Amino acid sequence: MxxxxxxxxxxxxxxxxxxxxxxxxxxxxxxxxxxxxxxxxxxxxxxxxxxxxxALQSGIAAAERIRETDDVQTESTARPAPSTAPAPGADSREDIPVLELRQVTAAYGPDAEPAVRGIDLTVPRYGHTAIVGPSGAGKTTLFSLILRFLEPAGGELLLDGRPYRDHTHDDIRARLAYVEQDTPIVPGTIRDNLLLSRPDATDEELRQVLRDVRLAEKIDTLDEGLDTPLSSTTVSGGERQRIALARALLRTPDVLLLDEATAQLDGLTEAAVHDCIRSRAGTGAVVTIAHRLSTVIDADTIVVMEEGHIRTRGTHEDLLTTDTLCRELVEALRIAATTASAAR
Structure with missing residues (x-):
């Protein structure tokens, strides 16, 4: 120019x-x-x-980004040495929390302010735990720690009573399934997306998880069924979200992590997904980041976060009577739900 x-x-x-x-x-x-x-x-x-x-300037900038990527520390694939701590007994395993965080502090850089501080959280082997709080409270950071995308600066995380350092990254993530709000899908067919989490699943198992999220009828109306290529014209945003949830359910994880997995769903479909979550909570642990009142009400335990720490925890009824922030959040959720209903 x-x-x-x-x-x-x-x-x-x-x-x-x-x-x-x-x-x-x-x-x-x-x-x-x-x-x-x-x-x-x-x-x-x-x-x-x-x-x-x-073109030369673009090449120089690209080379710099490549060097920065090459310098990024990769996750270790080496299996850690066995811990000297005794393994939990087979008869006591059910009494041990599947996940536990003890005084965990984490930041996104050595000089950054901690995103979470002094987190003590126990996730029981069965049940539904909801995490609520205003934006910036540290909810997503908590998931990053559980998924081992972020290492704690202090404290300790445990899986089945053993510290995370005694497990490889693959061992930990093999026990978890994560559905994020953006619901990414991979190029390919609906079948390809579902089998990504469990390649050996049968067609009946695929259809069962699709029925659980109330998507089986929609798939049956498509000309190619499960072999339909995914695109923006094939499925809507809410249907993509349900495909991602079905993919996670197919894996039958010990812990199902949901980051507002009902954000793009209508009322009827959301109710079906909540039935699915309640059913899953009976056979494993479900942890959700919740921004909707319907997700909060039926959780076994609600954890309220504020400014990087846990403010309080309890059931929906208990928190409504004892915590002002929880009451404010619930009122905001009610207003948002009423506004959305009026808009529809």
Whole structure:
């Protein structure tokens, strides 16, 4: 752009000065035309040079990003040495929490302020735990710690009573299933997306999880059924969210992590998903980040977070009577739900 503008300004200057010189009789018209032809002849090489310089700068920036990516510390795949602590007894395993956080503090950088501080949280082997709180309270950071995307700066996380350091990253994530709010899907068919979490699943198992999230009838109406390629015209945002949830349920994890997995669902479908969550909570642990009142009410335990720490915890009824922040959150959720219903 700068080079092209410079060429145009040069041509204007040649015309202006040349016309003045011709008018004064100090320059022949043929000489002015020659200068203009010289300027036009320079246009192509100057433009090409500027394009090459732009490409060079882009290449330098890309090389810098590649170097930064190469310098990123990768997760260790080495299996840690066995812990000296005795393994939990087979008969006592049911009494041990599937997940436990003890005085956990974490930050997104060595010089950054802690995103969570002094977190003590026990996730029982069965049941539904909801995590609520205002934006920036540290809810997503808590999930990042559980999934081991983020290492704690202090404290300890335990899986089945054993510290995280005694497990590999793959061991931990094999026990978990995570459904995030953005509900990413991979290129391919509906079948490909479901089998991503469990490649050996049968067609009947696929259809069962689709029935659980009330998506089986929709899939049956498609010409290619489970083999339909996924695209924005094939399924809506809410249906994509249910496909991601079905994929997680197919894995039958010990802990199902849901980051507002009902955000894009209508009332009827949301009720079906909650039935599915309640059913799953009877056979394993479900932990949800909740922004909807319907998700909060039926949870076994509600954990209220504020400014990176746990403010309080309890049942919905208990918190409504004892915690002002919880009452404010519930009122905000009611207003949002009423507004959404009016808009529909």
């Amino acid at each position: 700068i080079a092209w503008s410079g060429i145009q300004l040069a041509i204007i200057a040649i015309l202006a000065v040349g016309a003045w010189r011709v008018g004064e009789g100090h320059l022949e018209v043929s000489s002015l035309i020659a200068f203009l032809l010289y300027a036009f002849g320079l246009m192509e090489p100057v433009t090409e040079l500027s394009q090459n310089l732009t």
